[in-house]
Amino acid sequence: MKITIVGAGAVGASCAEYIAIKNFASEVMLLDIKEGYAEGKAMDLMQTASLNGFDTKLTGVTSDYSKTAGSDIAVITSGIPRKPGMTREELIGINAGIVKDVSSNLIKHSPNVILMVVSNPMDTMTYLVHKVTGLPKNRIIGMGGALDSARFKYRLAEALEAPISDVDGMVIGGHSDTGMVPLTRHATRNSIKVSEFLSDERLTQVAEDTKVGGATLTKLLGTSAWYAPGAAVSGMVQAIACDQKKMFPCSTFLEGEYGLKDICIGVPVILGKNGIENIVGIDLTDAEKAKIQESAEGVRKTNGLLQF
Ligand SMILES: NC(=O)c1ccc[n+]([C@@H]2O[C@H](COP(=O)([O-])OP(=O)(O)OC[C@H]3O[C@@H](n4cnc5c(N)ncnc54)[C@H](O)[C@@H]3O)[C@@H](O)[C@H]2O)c1
Numbered sequence: 001m002k003i004t005i006v007g008a009g010a011v012g013a014s015c016a017e018y019i020a021i022k023n024f025a026s027e028v029m030l031l032d033i034k035e036g037y038a039e040g041k042a043m044d045l046m047q048t049a050s051l052n053g054f055d056t057k058l059t060g061v062t063s064d065y066s067k068t069a070g071s072d073i074a075v076i077t078s079g080i081p082r083k084p085g086m087t088r089e090e091l092i093g094i095n096a097g098i099v100k101d102v103s104s105n106l107i108k109h110s111p112n113v114i115l116m117v118v119s120n121p122m123d124t125m126t127y128l129v130h131k132v133t134g135l136p137k138n139r140i141i142g143m144g145g146a147l148d149s150a151r152f153k154y155r156l157a158e159a160l161e162a163p164i165s166d167v168d169g170m171v172i173g174g175h176s177d178t179g180m181v182p183l184t185r186h187a188t189r190n191s192i193k194v195s196e197f198l199s200d201e202r203l204t205q206v207a208e209d210t211k212v213g214g215a216t217l218t219k220l221l222g223t224s225a226w227y228a229p230g231a232a233v234s235g236m237v238q239a240i241a242c243d244q245k246k247m248f249p250c251s252t253f254l255e256g257e258y259g260l261k262d263i264c265i266g267v268p269v270i271l272g273k274n275g276i277e278n279i280v281g282i283d284l285t286d287a288e289k290a291k292i293q294e295s296a297e298g299v300r301k302t303n304g305l306l307q308f
């Protein structure tokens, strides 16, 4: 199993580290345009192998896509991150060009690759990859919902004063400060609905804190987050590499599911060896459906800025 990660910055390196530590891939190739950068990150990570007990071989390369040939999965983290006060949508001007070039280059050398899109604005970048590559939709996966759900569980555990392992919950919709839809009605602590333990006001606060999870970290760090994004990517890559058939909320191209067409947005899917193997339908209330529609309108507005 060969996994390529394009962009050896904060998120790309974190993806590589978590994938290596989980020890399920034979090879991880890091590629960056900054001379020597991917090589350096790969060497540094390789020097953790004996300490962390993994056998995954990490290699780095500067801009040479021939070295990515035969990749089974490629993760696209290349592009600029936001700074405090910015939205993810403001990154489109620079990142669209990068994501378009990178995805075309990857496919040239790995025609059967499954692409995982991380660069922001992620739902729009996933849609762009769908439009420019013509790959089947099961092989284009946007990462956002897995991260947002992890942040939702963090906030739920905080509110419940419970260990995170007691808590379950999922966020669907667009990966944006306003477009996320945390499914508070479905969230549980040990299979009991969290609404049994938390007031409506507290649950609303949990949802709002979840939605601005990325912005909160960006304000604290001066740039956007990388540990939880890397962990989310590694879990999704592992589900594909090990054919785990696990459910994750992912950005995927919809053709009528959830009442939406011609858009990539976060919904629950099953990840296995073919990438997205199934889109899972769940019953939503009218209020939840309205939130998804509103979220989709936001994503469509950003998609409208794309030039193919
Ligand atoms: N979807 C998510 O949940 C999520 C989470 C975190 C970050 N992000 C996004 O991921 C992207 C990367 O964030 P980061 O913090 O790692 O940024 P970073 O600046 O640390 O790293 C980006 C890397 O991409 C490289 N790069 C730029 N253009 C390239 C190209 N054409 N080919 C190859 N490499 C190129 C840069 O040299 C840099 O090393 C940002 O757009 C950020 O918003 C998304």
Ligand SMILES: O=C(O)C[C@H](O)C(=O)O
Pocket: 081, 082, 088, 120, 147, 175, 213, 214, 215, 217, 218, 224, 225, 229
């Ligand atoms: O917040 C960002 O800009 C990066 C990423 O999308 C995140 O949610 O951490």
